[in-house]
Amino acid sequence: MDKYIYPAVFEKDEVAGYTVTFPDLHGAVTEGDDLEEALRMARECLELYLYGLEEDEEDIPKPSEPVSINLPVDSFITLVEVRMGSIRDEMMNKSITKNVSIPRWLERAAAKEKLNFSQVLQYALKERLGINDK
Structure with a gap:
């Protein structure tokens, strides 16, 4: 598959910035100093995580429905979309x-x-x- 869309939980840090987790992808965590950086980092995190699963020939989990995710206080869900064609090309030519x-x-x-x-x-x-x- 070339296109994936996963829900990401953006949680406001106490000091500044956001921590981003992907409930369906154990260990896929990133952060950003502001919302724009957090979204950019979330996309990169998702690309690299999925690429790693592909490289290891592991199954890619099905994304959850956003409404089924329990949210911590001071957090929200955003859908993050990635297209793997370009990241595969980039990684193979690195x-x-x-x-x-x-x-x-x-x-x-x-x-x-x-x-x-x-x-x-x-x-x-x-x-x-x-x-x-x-």
């Missing part, structure tokens, strides 16, 4: 760091030629895996 071991003589030869190790490794992996860039 660069990661991998340590590799190569002989010293090979490192020196490559450095002398001013080769970009990341580009060479990507090229070699794609070639080995039969992946053609479009």
